[in-house]
Amino acid sequence: MKTKNIQKLFLIAISVMVFASCKKESENIFTMFKDVTVTFNNSDPRCVTDYKVVNEKDEVWIDFTINSAAEDMYSYVIETSAGTTTPSRITTAISDPAQRRSFSFIYKIPNSLYPALRDGKQSFRVYALNQKGIYIGDGYKKVTIDVNPSYKIFANRDIFLPDSTAKVLPSFFSLNDATSFSYTNGAANSTKIDFGIYRTLYKDAQGVTQYAINLYNTTAPASVFPIYDTSTWQKRATKFSAPITNQGTVFLTGAISGSTIEALAKARTINLNNTVGTTAANGLAAGSAVFFLTPEGKYGMMLINQVTTDLQKRPYIDVSVKMQN
Template identity: 50%
Template structure:
């Protein structure tokens, strides 16, 4: 009998535990039921749930928030890019006493980042605490507007065998050697070259690294005679050191590529100021497309042959 009572007690304990677990796993958004958020379709620019747009398009987020039992003191506008768990928030105080229980407003945005961006609008109370929004999120997706080519190798010239792929075509995302370069010259945007520097005091050897278009005059790498090659007149900016953050985080669409490029002077047929890992170089193709080249690293392969690893973002 005693064993039976113990068994019953254990079963009751397990049942209570399971009930508690179920309660703890309740969606947090369902715990705030006094606030409702409605996204209104007031114009063709309005987004109420999901919308596919093009780079540079304007959108409106027209909202109405109602609180049944508690006064609202501010409105937070939250943005999440892609699958990132990081949000950016802007909070605006409600100064009109007549809008403590219901408020309508609009956020107007120019979309300039490819992919999906999610938005939320919700109120905070007098203490700055979240009051609820029913878990409502709207998503705006920007259609692909640029081409992103990653981790391409361009080798430094091999003046002996001339088989090192030291020329590069941006639109083909392909490198060529001097041996097969002439047949593909119409597509080649730049070649790679380096200069050796010897310290007159210590004898230490260092190198400076640069790129040149085939129409550079004079040719900075005379050992490679390209005088009879077709010339593709791509223009470049001077290298921008420490440009990794701009490349990764700022440049997210075709329109941003152009905005950032136009902040620089793009008129060079060759760079001369040396680039290092993390440098970026803006360019303008003969077709009028802007782009940016990022130097990921300057290193050697397993055979000891030096090359640069690059990534490129180009307008479509």
């Protein structure tokens, strides 16, 4: 019995020594790449060396020097992280052998690969790769650019199809503050209203009744939606594009600043007082977007998230809006 206990104690002792040995030999992630250092230089007022607040149309410089004490660097990577999106990486070769232990560069934004700063915070880090393309360090440093808001965003706002009897459903919409209005209170708020929505029915190829949903501003002819008389309302001549399909990704990842929203909108023809879709697919359909220009000269994008009904079977569209400040 004593022999068995001695054997158990011996095995425990060996296990402890092996564990301690392994623990001693494994390197900490914060010390194993200590041979590479990165310095962010302050060579110009446009440089960011740690944290900098800017406007989205400002030019920003990241002036860096990366040094490697132990092995040659064959390329460097500039990694950009913003919000919850997957970091983007730009890899550039170091072609001059004389610069493989110390390399300096000024990365200027905007540029052809990174044409716009997005609103909010974005962090940049620089790291080195060896001849085999293996990461060898980043000096445990990064810089952060914080871009002042250049656009408004309103998510998941409901706009109901109009009711012709009580006229109390909120079928009119203000893009400036994402407030909806009914025909009943619309006249008192007509200076804020950019558009209303309505639907027309049609028969599809199988003879099934379907609906096409469109929008109109109050300068559109009365014949567009004669059930609601807006002739005495004050008018906002916001102009619209025709609905563009498959715009969910563009809205999420492309419209990231006031200038990118403007560029996206200017790529479309924005000249309509009312859209003219004749089917559900080419009207205000889920996933489609309408670009617009307000009377104040602000460009924007409205995404149709879904076309559905509430618990009382009242049809509505759910929209999200991005618009320049």
